[in-house]
Amino acid sequence: MGITWTSIQKQRLQELNASEIQLEQSFESHKDRDRAFQEQEHLLVVKGKQKLQELKETTRRPSLSVLEQKLVEALTKEGFVQVVTPTIISKAALAKMSVSDEHPLFSQVFWLDSKRCLRPMLAPNLYTLWKDLERLWEKPIRIFEIGTCYRKESKGSVHLNEFTMLNLAELGVPEDQRHKRLEELASLVMDTAGISDYQLVMESSVVYGDELDVVKGIELGSSAMGPHPLDDNWGIFDPWVGIGFGLERLLMIREGSQNVQSMGRSLTYLNGVRLNI
Incomplete structure (x- = not known):
């Protein structure tokens, strides 16, 4: 069995609306997992900011x-x-x-x-x-x-x-x-x-x-x-x-x-x- 996200990492990814596939990832080492977490968190944060900007500039309605x-x-x-x-x-x-x-x-x-x-x-x-x-x-x-x-x-x-x-x-x-x-x-x-x-x-x-x-x-x-x-x-x-x-x-x-x-x-x-x- 591979190494999975820590409970704190998984909660953070859920809060950022990670996909089910992202949440179920497994890794060969803790180092690989932590590196992947930083990458995934960064991408999800960027995506979230883009969506907020789209709300402000374009749709203006939730x-x-x-x-x-x-x-x-x-x-x-x-x-x-x-x-x-x-x-x-x-x-x-x-x-x-x-x-x-x-x-x-x-x-x-x-x-x-x-x-x-x-x-x-x-x-x-x-x-x-x-x-x-x-x-x-x-x-x-x-x-x-x-x-x-x-x-x-x-x-x-x-x-x-x-x-x-x-x-x-x-x-x-x-x-x-x-x-x-x-x-x-x-x-x-x-x-x-x-x-x-x-x-x-x-x-x-x-x-x-x-x-x-x-x-x-x-x-x-x-x-x-x-x-x-x-x-x-x-x-x-x-x-x-x-x-x-x-x-x-x-x-x-x-x-x-x-x-x-x-x-x-x-x-x-x-x-x-x-x-x-």
């Missing part, structure tokens, strides 16, 4: 904002209506999603007081809108939201306490077309994000039960469909489909980053580049 705009344009073109809903939601709304005191997600919620929290998901508000909109609009009712969600996630390279969620939902889909529709919506989002070669995998969710996930190395999005047992809590009776994506994870995979922290809201990173370079 990739997260650009992706949001592209998704809004793509979805509205396909007949979806963008909505903006409150970040603070009630404990009762979470309970309608089956997230009660004993639920695994309950402990990840940021509570403001005994009855209110920062939303860990967008679905409760979209359910609420559906209930009113089905009285006002003809079906199918297509809505989506891009907004911040909050969870006390375990620390790691693929989790954030504060992340940007895209949730699109369509009420009134013929029951025999739900799977096809989910595939179409997943394709729309992934094409817009510039990601190919992903897989659709059946998984089990703590909220929705069986669901179809969008996977490329890690889970990028998860979907659900109704009729579903939760629908009764909201007075929804028509078949539907919904799919949600974490935008920081989409950027992480597209950019080949090993650290989702670099893609999110941060004072340490700017547009994927660590500032202490």
Whole structure:
């Protein structure tokens, strides 16, 4: 077995957005490793400074904002209506999603007081809108939201306490077309994000039960469909489909980053580049 990076070296390379291949390198001697580290660190620092300069001189908008705009344009073109809903939601709304005191997600919620929290998901508000909109609009009712969600996630390279969620939902889909529709919506989002070669995998969710996930190395999005047992809590009776994506994870995979922290809201990173370079 060859000599690998020290833990400090590997952490530094991860912070500088080294590729998986770079992180998995091995060497014949400590001297070779340390020389390679200096070279790799220098190249990644130069690359990061170039990206920051490009942000300042050319794009002037972070990739997260650009992706949001592209998704809004793509979805509205396909007949979806963008909505903006409150970040603070009630404990009762979470309970309608089956997230009660004993639920695994309950402990990840940021509570403001005994009855209110920062939303860990967008679905409760979209359910609420559906209930009113089905009285006002003809079906199918297509809505989506891009907004911040909050969870006390375990620390790691693929989790954030504060992340940007895209949730699109369509009420009134013929029951025999739900799977096809989910595939179409997943394709729309992934094409817009510039990601190919992903897989659709059946998984089990703590909220929705069986669901179809969008996977490329890690889970990028998860979907659900109704009729579903939760629908009764909201007075929804028509078949539907919904799919949600974490935008920081989409950027992480597209950019080949090993650290989702670099893609999110941060004072340490700017547009994927660590500032202490």
